[in-house]
Amino acid sequence: MQPTDKDDENYDAFRECLFSAVVEKLTARTKKIPKKTPIAGKSPRALPEPEGPDPSELAEFSEYLATDIFASLPEQLRKLSYYTLQDDVSLSEKWGLPLTLTVLDELSAHMPGETNDNLIAYGLIEPPKSDIQSFMAPVLSAYIAAVTTPPPKWADTRTSACEICEREWVPMTYHHLIPKQVHAKVLKRNWHEEHQLNRVAWLCRACHSFVHRMASNEELAKEWYTVDLICQREDVQKWAHWVRRVRWKKT
Incomplete structure (x- = not known):
């Protein structure tokens, strides 16, 4: 069953979230570089370049999974929005975060x-x-x-394309360049x-997740607080080159 027209925007968001999780799992298999104490004046070591299936194959696999899984979700979850939560307290209780084990099992x-079986075959669950x-x-x-x-x-600052990978055909999310969790520390230390x-910054879900994997909130606030600074990193450049090859098929 294909998503209905009313579900299209939510389906796009779900597909991106699923794709991001698939990529994170697969790239986590690459050899991790041991943490070392940063040396003054030197940039942090870049993350390894993503490895695994070809991006087009990975996109096709993710879309296949997303279509079937999204269609199996309850209608109220497929059509969930900020406004529906404001209008129905029961929805807030049911779908509020964090999700309960009962809801996840259901x-x-x-x-x-x-x-x-597909998740096992791809090594996404073991x-x-x-x-x-x-x-x-x-x-x-x-x-x-x-x-x-x-x-x-x-x-009104929204861009039509991701500010890292420049893809225009995926939903945008906003990334706090100075993470909200460290605002108090930022002001206290006059950063x-x-x-x-x-x-x-307006980023696609996959790039948004990558940015938060590449550095801690404190490091983002101190060193990577503009898109230009983020895009100067070699690992970000490699990631952007890789992920922009992902193109969803027209449905």
Whole structure:
């Protein structure tokens, strides 16, 4: 079953969240570089270049999974939005984050039977160490967060393309260039002025997730607080070159 027209925007968000999770799992298999104490004046070591299936194959696999899984979700979850949560308290209780184990079990039980087999075949889950619930939990949480985020006051800064990979055909998310979790520390240590705290960059979900994997919130605030600085990193340049080759098929 294909998503309906009304679900298209939410489906796009779900597909990106799923794709991001698939990429994160597969790139995590690359050999990790041991952490070392940074040397003054030297840039942090770049993350390894993503390895694994060809991007077009990975996109096709992710879209196949996303189509089947999204169609299996309850209608109220497929059509969830910031406004529907404001109008119905019961929806807030049911789909509020973090999701309960009961809700995750219920959703997983209604997913197509072959989904579990496909996740195992791609090495995305490894029973009994991991299962479909553990893989889908962050995907569903990211999806709910994406579709229920209130309209930002900085909406007029929105770009038509991701500011890292330059893809125009995927949903955009906003990334706080100075993460909100460290605002108090930023002001206390005079890293930035207060008026700079709410600057954002518009990124696709995959690039947004990559940025948060490449550095901690504190490092982002201190060293990678503009898009230009982020894009100077070699690992970001390699990532952007790789991910911009992903092109979703027209449905």
